[in-house]
Amino acid sequence: MENSQSQTPSPALNRIAVIEGDITRQRVDAIVNAANSSLLGGGGVDGAIHRAAGPQLLEECRQLKGCRTGEAKITQGYKLPAKWVIHTVGPVWQGGFRNEDELLAQCYRNSLALAELHGIQTIAFPAISTGAFMFPIQRATAIAVTEVKQFLEKNTSLEKVIFVCFSSELLNCYLQAVREIIGANSGE
Ligand code: APR
Numbered sequence: 001m002e003n004s005q006s007q008t009p010s011p012a013l014n015r016i017a018v019i020e021g022d023i024t025r026q027r028v029d030a031i032v033n034a035a036n037s038s039l040l041g042g043g044g045v046d047g048a049i050h051r052a053a054g055p056q057l058l059e060e061c062r063q064l065k066g067c068r069t070g071e072a073k074i075t076q077g078y079k080l081p082a083k084w085v086i087h088t089v090g091p092v093w094q095g096g097f098r099n100e101d102e103l104l105a106q107c108y109r110n111s112l113a114l115a116e117l118h119g120i121q122t123i124a125f126p127a128i129s130t131g132a133f134m135f136p137i138q139r140a141t142a143i144a145v146t147e148v149k150q151f152l153e154k155n156t157s158l159e160k161v162i163f164v165c166f167s168s169e170l171l172n173c174y175l176q177a178v179r180e181i182i183g184a185n186s187g188e
Helices: 043-054 056-066 100-117 139-155 168-181
Strands: 016-020 029-034 074-078 083-089 122-125 160-165
Touching: 016 139, 016 168, 029 043, 029 139, 043 056, 056 074, 056 083, 074 100, 083 100, 100 122, 100 139, 139 168, 160 168
Parallel strands: 016 160, 029 083, 029 122, 122 160
Antiparallel strands: 074 083
């Protein structure tokens, strides 16, 4: 009989989900944007988020005066279903000898830390840096799952972290990474 008094957080596995979909449609407290250092919008998921949020997002982003690679900054979500957008800037893949792994890990760590600071309980991530920034997908998904697992093992306030995959190939990569790193399937 589990002691109902103990508030031990459910294991990381129960708080991670991997889905295929469009991050701009996720009804979560915060979605993470794979931005560039200007924070003034772009293509890919950055463009999709700005289109869905509307022009007020760009107005608020202008006040932030950019963002360094690996760092994260937060804005409101405006017309998005999500209340917040956490903008982070992933590294451009340059062959793996320019600290890309650590910089990508920092994107996840800093985004999660910012979420905790704002009392965010549900958060959705795209596959940061795996599009225009050319980071190898399997390497990037392993970093993403490892960083989220380590954060959830220490943090009780986050209830759900969702990896939103824009393709079935990416979905399978994430499911494989979750199986290998956390130890089981964690579908929707
Ligand atoms: N929902 C979820 N994932 C998406 C969506 C979406 N609507 N649109 C794109 N993606 C996925 C891509 O398929 C890829 O797997 O997001 C991942 C990241 O790809 P990019 O958006 O290209 O981001 P990134 O590789 O980090 O490059 C960032 O691209 O868009 C510009 O302004 C951005 O300069 C920055 C650079």
